Amino acid sequence: MELVPGIKLAVQAVLAEKYNHRIDSQDVLVNETKPEFKGDYTVVLFSYSKILKISPDALGQGIGEFLLNSNPDWFSEFNVIKGFLNLVMADNILIDFLHTQYNNASYGSQSVNGKRVMVEYSSPNTNKPLHLGHLRNNFLGWSVAAIYKTLGYDMIKTCIANDRGIHICKSMVAWKLFANGATPESTGLKGDHFVGDYYVLFGIELKKQVETLMTSGLAREKAEKEAPLMIAAQKMLVDWEAGVPEVIELWKKMNDWVYAGFDITYKRIGSDFDKIYYESQTYLLGKDLVEIGLAKKVFFKKEDGSVWIDLKPDGLDEKIVQRSDGTAVYMTQDIGLAERKYEEYHTDLSLYVVADEQNYHFKVLKLICQKLQLPSAAGLYHLSYGLVELPSGRMKTREGTVVDADDIIDEMTSIAAKHTEELGKVDDFTEKERKELYDTIGLGALKFFLLRVDPKKRMVFNPDESIDFHGFTGPFVQYAHARIKSILRKESMGEYSGSEITSLLPLEKELLISLEKYSSLLQQACTEMNPSLVANYVFSIAKIFNSFYSEHSIGRAESEYKKQLRLRICVMTARVIQSAMSLLGIKVPERM
Numbered sequence: 001m002e003l004v005p006g007i008k009l010a011v012q013a014v015l016a017e018k019y020n021h022r023i024d025s026q027d028v029l030v031n032e033t034k035p036e037f038k039g040d041y042t043v044v045l046f047s048y049s050k051i052l053k054i055s056p057d058a059l060g061q062g063i064g065e066f067l068l069n070s071n072p073d074w075f076s077e078f079n080v081i082k083g084f085l086n087l088v089m090a091d092n093i094l095i096d097f098l099h100t101q102y103n104n105a106s107y108g109s110q111s112v113n114g115k116r117v118m119v120e121y122s123s124p125n126t127n128k129p130l131h132l133g134h135l136r137n138n139f140l141g142w143s144v145a146a147i148y149k150t151l152g153y154d155m156i157k158t159c160i161a162n163d164r165g166i167h168i169c170k171s172m173v174a175w176k177l178f179a180n181g182a183t184p185e186s187t188g189l190k191g192d193h194f195v196g197d198y199y200v201l202f203g204i205e206l207k208k209q210v211e212t213l214m215t216s217g218l219a220r221e222k223a224e225k226e227a228p229l230m231i232a233a234q235k236m237l238v239d240w241e242a243g244v245p246e247v248i249e250l251w252k253k254m255n256d257w258v259y260a261g262f263d264i265t266y267k268r269i270g271s272d273f274d275k276i277y278y279e280s281q282t283y284l285l286g287k288d289l290v291e292i293g294l295a296k297k298v299f300f301k302k303e304d305g306s307v308w309i310d311l312k313p314d315g316l317d318e319k320i321v322q323r324s325d326g327t328a329v330y331m332t333q334d335i336g337l338a339e340r341k342y343e344e345y346h347t348d349l350s351l352y353v354v355a356d357e358q359n360y361h362f363k364v365l366k367l368i369c370q371k372l373q374l375p376s377a378a379g380l381y382h383l384s385y386g387l388v389e390l391p392s393g394r395m396k397t398r399e400g401t402v403v404d405a406d407d408i409i410d411e412m413t414s415i416a417a418k419h420t421e422e423l424g425k426v427d428d429f430t431e432k433e434r435k436e437l438y439d440t441i442g443l444g445a446l447k448f449f450l451l452r453v454d455p456k457k458r459m460v461f462n463p464d465e466s467i468d469f470h471g472f473t474g475p476f477v478q479y480a481h482a483r484i485k486s487i488l489r490k491e492s493m494g495e496y497s498g499s500e501i502t503s504l505l506p507l508e509k510e511l512l513i514s515l516e517k518y519s520s521l522l523q524q525a526c527t528e529m530n531p532s533l534v535a536n537y538v539f540s541i542a543k544i545f546n547s548f549y550s551e552h553s554i555g556r557a558e559s560e561y562k563k564q565l566r567l568r569i570c571v572m573t574a575r576v577i578q579s580a581m582s583l584l585g586i587k588v589p590e591r592m
Contacts, residue, residue, distance in 0.1 A: 039086030056083030099498030192261030285336025448474030
């Protein structure tokens, strides 16, 4: 049994047997003991003290004595400080835990539970390459899916490609006007970068045209509408919706270029999908649901024929769901796609990994689905996250200030190579081994840095800070794993039953208590959909291990039994580090 649930059950039993007070064990509040006090776990007693009319200190003393007498294998001592019962775990329970779990390849995971979860992430536009913001989205979505999967959920990873609309037409117009037939092959550019360059070029040329029109006396808003490039893009959109063959052909060709580029980046960063939806195939979804909503009086029509929903009673506003000309808006197709997903996969939970700029949109989406009484409504959840900024400020695609994902990965790999070579520990690596190591360290640093922050918080990305081998970084954790593997290559495992050692030194105990928390930590990370908990946890494990290793010799341990105990602690620590980092999508090298 895990320690915290076991403590809760033990306290529940004491309250029932000694004080005739019955509660659910889940209601027992157990925290980690604060560093300034002696103890491993702390039980908060105030709520029971009031009910039982016993002072917190007296109650703590009574419960502590009862626990020590009835559970000597679990608890070795206790103390009470101002209504908090601090419990010291017995060494034997931790030694038994190590003996039974150190070689458990599935430690931390759970069996299949029969529930299905869908995670939609990435959601790129096909007019530009993936950028730094997409990386946080991809890493977050992939990691949340991995955590759910290891806890027994049937996972489906999906992506919606935004492959239609005025933004796509801008790239198409710019290519027709300025490319002179150039292709990714003729220029040597990745397809997504190639198309993205024309989107940026459209913005540059449009700005020139708008300034010229404004010089001739037009107001900015009118100039932006009447600029020849914008008129051409709007016509391109109309022609696309009308199915004009040459427009559809160009659209398909340019999208294919982009998808080929995306695939290279996705493979490099480890993102994959079970199903990709395309906006060009889903933008008409939901129109039938508008008719149903009108019949149910969920929606209403305005005089111009547009269809709306009034969400003012829900503390929001009116929201359009269909234009006056009968065309769908984004909300319409999102309602339809939510229902399509549910019909196809019957998910218990459907997560949308989308930046916090869309908080309002997803709040409205869930409300509308609920009011339409759609089966998909109950499971809809917006996993909102903060945007990534650079030290220089926010990125803007149309101004060409976005950091492309491929460029930042290349930079991270280069920094990893520089830092590693400065340490001088790869002289015996082959060229192939070095390249693989630099990729592992660089991408690991990038993923860890973007995932270590709570998803809800905005963040500033600093490449040099992310790869510091001595800081709160992925390479720090990777190095701890490589160090353990080096130890295990040098020292041999011998016979050890787990009964030869009955006491632990402080750092041995601290590391084992931290390793024991892994299962409950994963459950918390899953419940909160927060991989940063895993990143923070595995960093703390690496830190404690480094202290443990510097204090306690393994090769020259006090006895052979101690050596075998510490080797098994090393094995389990490496296993937990590898498992936790894999849930962040990060590889851990055997050598660094």
